[in-house]
Amino acid sequence: MLDRESTFADPDIIQLLQNELVPVAIDQAYQRRQKDAEGDFYRKIAGKGPRGDGSNGGTTQGLYIAAPDGTYLGYSNHRSPERIKQLIRKGLSGTASGNTSLIEQGKKDLRYSPIPPKGGLTVRVQAKVLGGYPATEDQWKKIFQTSLSRDNLWLTALEHQAILKGTIPNRVQRRIARFHLVDNTRGEPPMWKEDEIEKIEMEIKNGVLTGFARLKTGNGSRGYDCQFYGVVESEDGQMTRFDIVAKGDFWGNGPYTKGAPKGKFPLGISFRLADGSDVADGIPPQGSRGWIQGYLR
Amino acid sequence: MKPFVMIIAAWFGLGIGADGSRPISLMAQELDQATFLELHNQLNASPEAPWRTIPWKISLLEAQQEAAQSGKPIFIWAMDGHPLGCT
Incomplete structure (x- = not known):
C-alpha cells in the first residue's frame, strides 16, 4: 500500500518502469516455494540477494533487478524513491546486451499456480475506511487513512449458476464473510474463522441483493456489523452485473493492520465483476493463499 | 439504551448486540439504491x-x-502477499 502511493507514484520511477525495464509484481511466498521453471528462475535471482533464496523458510520480499538471463543486478527493501532510482540506474548500467534464451514454462507447480475456476467468476473486492481517523500531517499515515484496498473473490461455475437462479449459496456467503469482509486497508489482514461468523444472510429479489452480516472474534476485540445492498443482472445465462456494497461498523485490527481508528469506525467494501482490464484481475484471492481447496469449499 | 429496552428489542428480533452495537434493522435503512x-x-x-x-x-x-526479446532488465516487486492485491 505504502509502496504504491510513494515509490511507485514517483514520476521518474514510473517513466523508467514504463520504458526502460520490464516490471513484474509477485507474491514471493509462491515463487520461492514452487518447483517449476518460474520458481527456479526466481530463486536464482533472490538467492544472490541479501535474503537468500528462501530455502531457510524466510521471506525474500523486496525489490530486485535482474538481467533477462537471471543474472542478479541489485536489491533494495527501501521505499525511498531516491534509493530506488539508484537501484534502477545500477541495474541499467549492469545489463549486458546480447542474446538471451526464452525460458519455457514447462510443467507448472499447480500448488502455487492457482487459476480461477473454469466457468466461474472473478469479482473485484475493494475496501475503504470511511471515517474515524484523527487528522494527521504525517504523509505515511495519510496514505493508510485514504487507502482503497484490492482483492479478488472467486466463484465456481456451480455457484455462478446458483446466483443466476437467484440464490447466494451458503458457502458463497461464508466465503465472502471469512475472506472478504476484512479491513485490509493498512496491510495483510487476519481472516475470520468459521466460528467468528455470528450471522450472515444474503438474498436476491427482483435482481436486488440485500442482507447483513455480523462477525466477531471470540474475545470481541475485532468485529464487523454490516449491511449489504446490490444489483445482480444476467444475460443469456451469463452474469453481467454483480455490484454489491457492504457497509457497517468495524472495530479492532490485526498484527499487520495496526493503526485502525479507535472504537467502531465505518468500513465500506465493494464488489464488482472483473473484466480482465486490470492486471490485478488475475491475482488469486488472498484468502486462497496456499489453500485454494479450503477457500473454495 | 436501558438494559430492559435492549432485551425487549433483541427479543423482537431487532438485532441489538449485547455490546451496544447498532441494530442491524436500523443499519439496513442506511443503504438504499x-x-x-x-x-x-x-x-x-x-x-x-x-x-x-x-x-x-x-x-x-x-x-x-x-526482457529476453527487448534486452531490458527485469524489475521485480516481490512482497509477502501480492503487491497489486492483498491490501
Missing part, C-alpha cells in the same frame, strides 16, 4: 492512479520472455 450507487462508485480504484500506469506483469516468466 441511491446511497449504494454513490458508495459503489466511491469504492472503485481509478485506473489513472500513478502506480497503475506502470505496465506490471504478474508472471515472472512472461517478464523474462519480454
Whole structure:
C-alpha cells in the first residue's frame, strides 16, 4: 500500500518502469516455494540477494533487478524513491546486451499456480475506511487513512449458476464473510474463522441483493456489523452485473493492520465483476493463499 | 439504551448486540439504491492512479520472455502477499 502511493507514484520511477525495464509484481511466498521453471528462475535471482533464496523458510520480499538471463543486478527493501532510482540506474548500467534464451514454462507447480475456476467468476473486492481517523500531517499515515484496498473473490461455475437462479449459496456467503469482509486497508489482514461468523444472510429479489452480516472474534476485540445492498443482472445465462456494497461498523485490527481508528469506525467494501482490464484481475484471492481447496469449499 | 429496552428489542428480533452495537434493522435503512450507487462508485480504484500506469506483469516468466526479446532488465516487486492485491 505504502509502496504504491510513494515509490511507485514517483514520476521518474514510473517513466523508467514504463520504458526502460520490464516490471513484474509477485507474491514471493509462491515463487520461492514452487518447483517449476518460474520458481527456479526466481530463486536464482533472490538467492544472490541479501535474503537468500528462501530455502531457510524466510521471506525474500523486496525489490530486485535482474538481467533477462537471471543474472542478479541489485536489491533494495527501501521505499525511498531516491534509493530506488539508484537501484534502477545500477541495474541499467549492469545489463549486458546480447542474446538471451526464452525460458519455457514447462510443467507448472499447480500448488502455487492457482487459476480461477473454469466457468466461474472473478469479482473485484475493494475496501475503504470511511471515517474515524484523527487528522494527521504525517504523509505515511495519510496514505493508510485514504487507502482503497484490492482483492479478488472467486466463484465456481456451480455457484455462478446458483446466483443466476437467484440464490447466494451458503458457502458463497461464508466465503465472502471469512475472506472478504476484512479491513485490509493498512496491510495483510487476519481472516475470520468459521466460528467468528455470528450471522450472515444474503438474498436476491427482483435482481436486488440485500442482507447483513455480523462477525466477531471470540474475545470481541475485532468485529464487523454490516449491511449489504446490490444489483445482480444476467444475460443469456451469463452474469453481467454483480455490484454489491457492504457497509457497517468495524472495530479492532490485526498484527499487520495496526493503526485502525479507535472504537467502531465505518468500513465500506465493494464488489464488482472483473473484466480482465486490470492486471490485478488475475491475482488469486488472498484468502486462497496456499489453500485454494479450503477457500473454495 | 436501558438494559430492559435492549432485551425487549433483541427479543423482537431487532438485532441489538449485547455490546451496544447498532441494530442491524436500523443499519439496513442506511443503504438504499441511491446511497449504494454513490458508495459503489466511491469504492472503485481509478485506473489513472500513478502506480497503475506502470505496465506490471504478474508472471515472472512472461517478464523474462519480454526482457529476453527487448534486452531490458527485469524489475521485480516481490512482497509477502501480492503487491497489486492483498491490501
